[in-house]
Amino acid sequence: MSEKKEEPFTINWLTDLPYRYALGPVASKFFRVLKESGKLLAIKCRKCGKVLFPPRSVCADCLVEMTVDDMVELSGEGSLDGFTVVNYPFVDPNTGETRPFPYGYGAIKLKGTDTWMLHFVDETDPGKIKPGMLVKAVIKPKNERKGTLEDIPYFRAVEKK
Amino acid sequence: MSEDKYFHGRIRVPYRHVAGAYAGRFIQEIGNNKRIMGVKCSRCGKVYVPPRMVCFACFEKMKEWVEVGKQGTVKGFTVVNYSTPVMPLKPPFAYGIIELDGSNTGFVHIIKEGDPKKLKVGMRVEAVFKSNPEGNILDIEYFKPV
């Protein structure tokens, strides 16, 4: 069968489902500290010692619970161990609108952690990226912070080529 | 309240569902020609309104289109007294399962009547068509008691 060009008859439906996703004490503290002091926290498993970002309350390897007391402060610096430039349009389900692009996106190993954070990077030219280069979390000014991940709009690539 | 314990997010996505030959024709006939069409299973003889490609009982493709009545008999109803963002009318109003004349299945739709005492299983209702069709099932705006 050949693909017909004309648009078929469609039934359109705008799904618009509100959700309130519980944060739990650990993430709550992370976002509160981020909002109040602009600092990033991770969490350290008291059994295996692994430092995990995003901070969460269960260490998957040990199946032990971690609490707000296990949270450790990070410098906000990390190494850029993976990188891409998102260069395609799509509807962002958070808004129902097309997300602006292109944007840099990295796998960032935050100093002091054993995991990678996947987040925006302020570079859209892969030619300027060095594997493992230093990146630094940019934090919004205090009066603009809302206590969500958007308070960290992106990581700044520091040691560009 | 515990609102600061939450991240408020949403899943907001515009979907475009290809209606296909059956739902497409059904809804367009309502909008364009104010006709209600069913489709008949050649095996069990049942007339389905609204139409679908496959008779789920016989698992056969259906091909024969038939026009059915704009009136029908109420098989069941409920009157809703609460509201949600997706309800097309302000409550109270009724949902009904209506067997249209000439069909053998229940057709689920709205009956514009908010008083359960005025509704009865077995009563007759008639489709009210929307004057400016929008290309969906609400091109039959509602059913009204005859």
Next chain:
Amino acid sequence: MVKQKVAIVATGQTKHRSRRRDVNISEMIYEAVKMALDEAQLTPKDIDAVVIGNMDHFEGINFSEMWTGIESAPGYLKPVVKVATGGTTGTSLAAYGYYAVASGMYDKVLVVGWEKINEGGATTGIVTAFDARWERPALAGALGPLALMASMYMWEFGVTPEQAAKVTVKNRRNAANNPFAHLQQPNMTVEEVMNSPVISWPLRLHDCCPQSEGACAIVYAGEGVARKISDNLAWVKGVDTGHYYTYGGDDVMHKYPAAKIASTRLYKKVGIRNPLKDLDVAEVYEPSSWAELMWTEALGFCEYGQGGKLLDEGVTEMGGELPVNPSGGVIATNPIGATALIRVAEAAIQVRGLGGKRQVPDVELALAHGFGGSVWADLMILGKEP
């Protein structure tokens, strides 16, 4: 109820395309179901249970199995169960179907995977699979993370974009031999891949899977009835799944540890010592060209870092020692909820010798692999002998 061996007795697929304008969801799925039932010469009544799945938010339909299981598959007045695990949905469905028959609970089970992805949008849907608080804001569907993995892989092992491009060339060429495949491009060249627009560096357009609409169905039967249905069967030799951390960034993604763990376990169970030699064909879920290179390493076809070399040496080509994705794979066809089930169906087709122009000669053992979730792996090995 007696434990039994399980065989795939029939398969069905739609011709996968980017947009099925002519049919709605339920009508599209019916095509694959009908084909599988017809091949098995089974009536809808013969089916004991239906297992069907897709991703809820991709088409925005909750409990889709309650609709499609009845109106696209013969599930009326029968058991209908939905399994949905992301990209691995198809193999997870296949696993459910296998356990349902192997346990003795049912004798004939129909398994269906489908997606009508362009009713919503794959990237949009995939974003919703990730944590709303931590991951969704920056995540761009599957391609962003796949590109990150590709960059990490490239940086660690020096695998080149040209080597990745060769995967596309191979698979799109293979796809030309598969009448169901979406992108059939027998003449694709490395240059063409390398010159296609950058979608998510280092992934170019032709390094990426398409978004397809389609459905796939398979019919399982227990050993007692299977031989009555067909004398050409693909037996399930073993099934395993490797799940992994909740957050994709918790470990080295490009080494795909879940696949390493699950494949090691499964090979041992099935008695495979050297997968490259012992397996005759593999259908792997490669959502990008780079992914196939990484996956061939994690699945033990070669050492870490040697995926490019394996390809360069032609090992995974048609006619090579272990052809990978004779169907054209995911880089040619990707109706997400059906994609991993297509791997199983295609592996069954190879074992049964029904592959036509895409047939690998003398297949005794075939591997089907599903990828999804937070870098999860689902595996199934099919064989000619029970």
Next chain:
Amino acid sequence: MDKEVAIVGVAQTKYEEEKADLPYSELVFEVVKKLHDELGITKDDVGSIITSSNDFNDGRTIASMAIQDALGAVGKSESRVSGDGAFAYVYGVMRILEGTYDTVMVVSHCKCSESNIYLVNNSIFEPYYQRWLGLDQVSSAGLMANMYSHKYGITQEQAAKVAVKNRKNALNNPYAHLQKAVTVDEVLNSKMMAYPLKELDLPPLSDGAVAMLLTNKEKAKKYTDTPVWFKGHGNCTDAYYLGHRNMTDLIGLELAAREAYKMAGIKNPMKEIDVAEIYEAFTYHELMNYEALGLCKKGEGGKLIDSGQTEMNGTLPVNPSGGVLSSNPSMANGLVRVAEIALQLMGKAEKRQVKDAKIGLATGMNGICSQGNCVIILEA
């Protein structure tokens, strides 16, 4: 069915209106940890894991991804049934019977407090014919209740008695969400929602999770002296479109029950079954369940509740836990039913214990108004 698959331990959270401090992962961790501690096991003792959840309820595609860490699933073979937890239990049983795994943990979770349940359930209806009408679980239940009561002359008082019974039972269940008895008058005078259903004919919305460990025959002895055996199962799906459904008789449930009884060798369910936990989505639905499960003749569900035979001290107590009308962690409901029957047959149901319970029945449900039905028979 011979004694081959055992439930050796169960764990539940308390069901509550809003567990604001617990994201899904921590909710699941609570029951997993409880189960581990009770049985003295670690994650290494668990062969495979089956979960059930729903992506619309959780606001997340592949809802099970959020709970991998909390399950202890890293490196393991986990899989997930999309929908009600009773179906996950059955998948767990299949995995044990197949022979690869001698232990399977089954977990189900739901937090109704995080989503708008009406919109979530409106999404169950396909977009062509039903969704635009704004239908949801309450309006469909209203249709069903009205058609059923019209056909069989069931009164609103009879339906109300179901709420009275179940809410009273819940007083004995420390896990139950609503622990306040109600009277027939209170039910009849509660806010009209979808005629004839009033607010107290309908369940609350709850948060909670449940977990259990299944083992094969050999392993069962290691963990418990009171294993609860899988004895029979039936699963049957009715038509999808409400206009195609038999709205007055739950034929899907009836066929599922028939199959389960056959497998379990049960001829007279009212006599042979000692305790039942059924997924009653609204008061009338429990009466319809009685009929479909063969506890009484068609149309006599009202008489059965009148007779008191399904009360705690009756011939066949139904929903000693308080049922869904007392606790409704939607997707977990079926697995909660299985867990409650397991506790009954283990003799661990404390104040809600039915004396000498040897054979129990649990049901699960998917979709709107008993479209997908699962009936499970368990034996002490």
